[in-house]
Each structure stands twice: as structure tokens, then as C-alpha cells.
Amino acid sequence: MLDKYGSRGFVVLSINVDNRYDKVVAPFVRNSGYGFVPVRGSRDWASSAYAVEPTPANILVDPRGRVVFRLQVHDAEDEATAGLAIEALLEAHRGT
Numbered sequence: 001m002l003d004k005y006g007s008r009g010f011v012v013l014s015i016n017v018d019n020r021y022d023k024v025v026a027p028f029v030r031n032s033g034y035g036f037v038p039v040r041g042s043r044d045w046a047s048s049a050y051a052v053e054p055t056p057a058n059i060l061v062d063p064r065g066r067v068v069f070r071l072q073v074h075d076a077e078d079e080a081t082a083g084l085a086i087e088a089l090l091e092a093h094r095g096t
Helices: 002-008 019-032 043-050 076-092
Strands: 013-016 037-040 058-061 067-071
Touching: 002 076, 013 019, 019 037, 058 076, 067 076
Parallel strands: 013 037
Antiparallel strands: 058 067
16 A cells, blocks of 8 residues: 555554564564664553554554554455555645
């Protein structure tokens, strides 16, 4: 999805809530060539900011930081639904 929508402003953030992995997450992401941004947060913060429980979780957040869609991508149909949600979000915020 990042390959498909990245040029239109779509960004993926990966929130690491387990401090045991602090020293390995960023280097792993960087060395693996992934295009998403790893950030550090606590479980309490992820839960209060984005209602993320349990982890891992996939959510679509608008430019204002509001959760607009919860992504559960398990198959091609789910991926298509997620793509429609991303398209709608990008279209709604085009030029903002």
C-alpha cells in the first residue's frame, strides 16, 4: 500500500510499544528497506491516542490525527476495502 499511495502523501508509522525492542526495531526497518517510520510509544499512549489494543493493530489516521478506519487486512478482499478507505481519505484531504 505504501508503494501504491506513498507518492500521494500516504505514510505508514509503526509504533513500537515494547522497550525490549528499542535497539532492534529502527535498524531492522532501515536495513530491510521498509518505507515506514518506526516511532516509540507506550501501550497506554497507543491505547488512549488511537484505541489500539491489542498490538499489532492497523489503523488509518487522517492528517489531524483522528482514526478514520481500522484495517484488518487478511486477504485480497480486505486489501481492496483498505485501498478504498485510503483512496477516500487521500481524496478528502487533497491539497490540505
